[in-house]
Amino acid sequence: MMDAEALYRAHVRPLYTFIYSRVGNRETAEDLTSAVFIKALTHLDPTREEHSLVAWLYRVAHNAVADYWRGGCGARVIALEEVRTAPQTPPATDVGREEQTATRARALLARLPENYRTVLSHRLLEGLSLAETARCMGTSEGNVKILQHRALKRAAELQEDDTVDG
């Protein structure tokens, strides 16, 4: 058994990271984290075992992220029906691995060819503009656009392979 405060304290940070690594901006991650906890704790069943509660929480978060990417104003409002009927098992790769999210993201970057890794690092981690990235890489902005497109598609393929492999 676990009370609401203990659940919150133990899982707010990894849950935020879980969400941030899927939406990519702090404001949305905060909004969705808030919505998930408010909805989840409103319907908390304290008699559940902790692992069951945590699995449920991540399923709610998973659905919130999916809803966010589907678009519409429902991004910050999670239907209670969805919470109640959510499966009890979280996505296999989610629970217990969020603290290693940064490590896994760096590992994914490291598996990319060097020019792909460089362009994505400049754009996503260092926050460089297209022009700045082009200058750093000694190429044209047009080439950077094409390179980053290919790099991200390759990263998505590798990520998909990881998911399938388990």
Place this chain on the structure above:
Amino acid sequence: MDDDVERLNRLLDDLAAERDPRERAELSATEVELAQTAAFLKAAHGERSTPSEAFVERLGRRLAAGSSTETIARQRTARMLTTTLAAGLLACSLTFPLTGAPTPAHAPAPAAGLAARDRAACLAIWPAVQRCRADLTTVTGDHQQASAKLNAVQRAPRRLGPDARRMRNVCLAARVNRLNFAAGARHTAARRVKAELHAALVDMAESACDCTQFAHDIAGGDVGAAAVPLECSASARTAATAHMRMVTSYVH
């Protein structure tokens, strides 16, 4: 192909700048997949993917307040709920400029004269409200008229204490916004604006606890009635009800 490359470039610009890429354009399934991969790669920056302590504490207080007062909150009247919600909405917009274009570049940060608690709350929702104001202007095309109404409100006789007067002004601002919503209800962007305002209400619930005097002052007037909660989906209404309970408990 060229179009795909251009769209992805804009998507990366948004993600790198911590903007919501969905606000610029509707994303295809492929773009969503790539955006999620990009978001995952951003998490390689460990510090960025960790929540701020301020956020963790703020949400923790909100959740604690909500769970400890639920029983009391059930007994509150609908009118007081409405009034308090208006206070919450107002608190989030009371520090905004009432004239001029609501561009983020020109919008000042929440005023230094606010109580520390209110100021912290305002700062927390500042980006969302900036977007909300910009969206309202887009939806209605009538920001100047709204500004004129708000300025007239500010010149009203000062019968109330400073905090209550400030909160009343915010309520009237909410009233203007609601009229703007009605005008733009058929505009697709209006749905997102409603969501933003709903989120602002939720985030401001905590600061409303400082508005006891305000709630008392206006309970007999029509300001609260003017700020009837926005029309929303069933799930949003359910969520709003839970927050109203929390907010109401602060007032009493």
